[in-house]
Amino acid sequence: MxxxxxxxxxxxxxxxxxxxxxxxxxxxxxxxxxxxxxxxxxxxxxxxxxxxxxxxxxxxxxxxxxxxxxxxxxxxxxxxxxxxxxxxxxxxxxxxxxxxxxxxxxxxxxxxxxxxxxxxxxxxxxxxxxxxxxxxxxxxxxxxxxxxxxxxxxxxxxxxxxxxxxxxxxxxxxxxxxxxxxxxxxxxxxxxxxxxxxPEQLIHERFANLCGMEANRINHIKKTIGPVTFEACFPFSENERKIKNNQFIYVNNRAINNKTLMHAVNSAFDAITHGKNDFNIFLSLKMPNQLVDFNVHPSKTEVRFKDNSAIYEIVTNSLRESFKKCAGEMYTNEIFDINAPKKNPTDNHLINEVNLPKDKTSKQKKFNLQSLKNLTNESFSEQSASISPINKIPPLGYALAQLHGIYILAENSTGLIIVDTHAAHERILFENYKKNIGRGNLEIQKLISPVLIQLSEDKIEVFIKNSSLILKMGFDVIKIGSDVLSLRGVPDLTKNLDGEKLFLEIIEDLSAYGHAQGFDSRLMELLGNLACRSAIKANRKMTIPEMNSLLRAMEKTDYGGKCNHGRPSWAELNLENIDKIFLRGR
Ligand SMILES: Nc1ncnc2c1ncn2[C@@H]1O[C@H](COP(=O)(O)OP(=O)(O)O)[C@@H](O)[C@H]1O
Ligand SMILES: [Mg+2]
Missing domain, CATH: 3.30.565.10 (Histidine kinase-like ATPase, C-terminal domain)
Structure with missing residues (x-):
């Protein structure tokens, strides 16, 4: 029937x-x-x-x-x-x-x-x-x-x-x-x-309201990279926000759930505040419809990018670059500026329009994402080259004294610099560790007996494709059968972690996103903890030359204005504000 x-x-x-x-x-x-x-x-x-x-x-x-x-x-x-x-x-x-x-x-x-x-x-x-x-x-x-x-x-x-x-x-x-x-x-x-x-209002003002913060404590970055427009808002300091975990990610004005983007944002935040993922961010990408497909699910909250990896790079690079530029000075005079009228929040937020030269963007008409990546790197190096003024007195000045064994007091051309010694040193060490790892392979710790790992065919392929990266990360692995790998060594730094589990997570990440966040964030956490443990502790007497060399190192360090936990590492009290305290010139 x-x-x-x-x-x-x-x-x-x-x-x-x-x-x-x-x-x-x-x-x-x-x-x-x-x-x-x-x-x-x-x-x-x-x-x-x-x-x-x-x-x-x-x-x-x-x-x-x-x-x-x-x-x-x-x-x-x-x-x-x-x-x-x-x-x-x-x-x-x-x-x-x-x-x-x-x-x-x-x-x-x-x-x-x-x-x-x-x-x-x-x-x-x-x-x-x-x-x-x-x-x-x-x-x-x-x-x-x-x-x-x-x-x-x-x-x-x-x-x-x-x-x-x-x-x-x-x-x-x-x-x-x-x-x-x-x-x-x-x-x-x-x-x-x-x-x-x-009400109708600027985007960083809306975001500030949601974070329970003043709008002038929010960074607002906007830039164009080839066919993609990148816009982000995030608090000056993760420690200031009253409301946590506000993460809003948009592509062409749609709120979306996308693992690649979330992963890219997490990885950028790892560089400043390792191990914490309750940060606040507004991120909006705009791109031609040819580069993104919204027709993945009827709810249209999922998207597929034509080139996941290029979008990943744009987001992590742009965010990291913004974090580097925005650390530091925002903690400064404003905090001490006791007599200053309350600023109109719209006056003070940073808008960073980086529009690339026309001839370069016009080349992007074909939406070639490989060259988009090159363009991204180019625009970053152009920017950083343009922000290195040569001053006689260095920005963080010369050390005068140490206060209570915790702070360094230094004099620069505009006033007084106060440095939290531990916070500053912690950041310097952390960035140094990161750099060293960037230069070569991580040191490998040989396992006494190799661990055999059985994987599906597609995962074996992922391993073969990424074998040099895996070695760089400090894993010594060889293929010994059609679906079997032998894990002979793990990164030395991961002593206290389960090396096999970590390796499998990396393979998972690589096959899902082409990047390995599990490892990145774990490594950052390890390096961060190491830096915190090794940094100068309170009450350690420092000589003036030691203090000056710390100040010089801070000036050269990425994210030098923040410790690894997002706290500021230095602040400035300029002469004008010192004068105000003593009612000078009134
Ligand atoms: N608030 C609205 N204002 C004007 N037109 C609307 C509104 N809501 C629905 N419509 C009309 O009804 C149609 C069907 O809506 P919907 O079922 O949501 O499908 P879709 O939004 O995908 O077109 C829309 O295409 C639009 O023409
Ligand atoms: Mg509809």
Whole structure:
């Protein structure tokens, strides 16, 4: 007996909904994205009972023509693309025409909209299981109301968590989606109470609010590298922020989850604050659609880059370079500047536009990512060459004395420099260890008896492809069978770690991203701890020449303005501020 039948459209929608709509926060994301796509500059979200009972999104965008209203909830119906080629220049969040039909298959959905025509507003709702469109009072724009999510689906509904948890997810979804769209006024209400209001404002101001910091304590970097625009905000000091773990990563204005990017960001942060990954960052990359594919999953939160490795390099190099430049001086006069009027936060943030010369960028038209990498390195060396002024008095001046065995006091051309000896020395040692490792292979510690490791064919291939890198990392490994490796030595520095486990993690990382973060971050942690243990401790008397040589070493050291834990290593009190303390010249 034949058993195969076509599924009804409703069942197909309900199955498809499972991919996009798993909880109230995913409805929130889809509706907010539709409002962004509508060109609105005011969007409000109103949820009740954590979004389980009701979600309402209201915008002042272009609205939907009443003849199109029934189509808006039809499956695979969209106004955003016409054919597949349009994906190459599609700038909207949506393009699959699935969200409203999926949501309506698992909830009670209403759309009220009025477009710019003189025809009034219309409301689309299901009456007796039939979509019905009728005139309704409305302002220009669209309001979508979603009630009783999964009401008829007890199996799905039981996967929902408490109202408080669902509320938290909706809030996260609101923040993630809205943050990057800083030309839009956003409002978030829960059970009628206004919880978040984000006016149109500069991106670093929004980010500062989220970190619980003043906007003038946030670095804001923006630069163009070939076809890619890189923009990042991060606090001057990781120790200052009140709220931790705010990590926002966007590609072409979409909040995305991407292992390569997260890995690249982690690895850049490892260089300053090893071992900690609760840092705060806003990172936004913009690139032509040809270099990135968003059509990986219906929720469009995953992306595939045409060249993972080039994007990885751009992110780590740009962030590291920014960290190097932004360490140090921001801890200085401002902290002591007791009489200074409070700065307008917008005055002080750093914007670093590095636009490459036109002839170079025009070569990038073909989006050749190999040359993009070269370009990245070139732009960095150009920059650092331009920031090395030759002054008679060195920037950190000459040592005068030691204070309480902890601080070095030095005089430079503008005033007094105060150095935290341990913090500064720790950074110098850490950067030195890193450099030495960069120069050659890590020292290998031979194992008394080799460990045999069996791997799948593809992992063996990864090993062969990366064997010189693996040796550089201090692993002595040879292939002794079609799927067996013999581990004969591990990096000397990893004495206290399980060498075999570490090796397997590296192979995993290399096969997944082409980079080995597990090792990088573990190595950084080891080197960091080593540096901390070896650095000058408090109460150790130092001679003036010793202090001066430490000051000179700091000037030459990358990230010299911060210790390995992100604390500042020096600060400056300039004469002007010293004069203010003593009311001189008044
Ligand atoms: N807030 C809105 N403002 C204007 N048009 C909207 C809005 N929400 C939905 N639409 C219209 O409904 C269509 C279907 O929306 P959706 O199912 O989310 O698919 P997609 O966003 O992928 O096109 C959109 O293409 C758009 O034309
Ligand atoms: Mg949509």
């Amino acid at each position: 034949a058993n195969i039948t076509h599924l009804s459209d409703l069942v197909i929608d309900q199955i498809a909904a499972g991919e996009i709509i798993d909880r109230p926060s995913s409805v929130v994301k889809e509706l907010l994205e539709n409002s962004i796509d509508s060109g609105a500059n005011m969007i409000s979200l109103n949820i009740n009972e954590g979004g389980i009972a009701r979600i309402e999104v209201c915008d002042n965008g272009r609205g939907i023509d009443h003849k199109d209203l029934p189509l808006s909830v039809a499956r695979h119906a969209t106004s955003k693309i016409k054919d597949i080629a349009d994906l190459n220049h599609c700038k909207t969040h949506g393009f699959r025409g699935e969200a409203l039909s999926s949501i309506s298959s698992v909830s009670e959905l209403k759309v009220i909209s009025k477009n710019g025509d003189n025809s009034g507003g219309y409301k689309l709702e299901k009456i007796d299981s039939k979509w019905t469109c009728s005139p309704s009072a409305a302002k220009k724009g669209t309001t979508v109301i979603v009630e009783d999510l999964f009401f008829k689906f007890p199996a799905r509904r039981k996967f929902l968590k408490t109202k408080a948890t669902e509320h938290a997810h909706c809030r996260n979804s609101f923040i993630k989606t809205s943050l990057v769209h800083n030309n839009i006024n956003w409002y978030f209400y829960s059970n009628g109470k206004e919880l978040i209001k984000m």
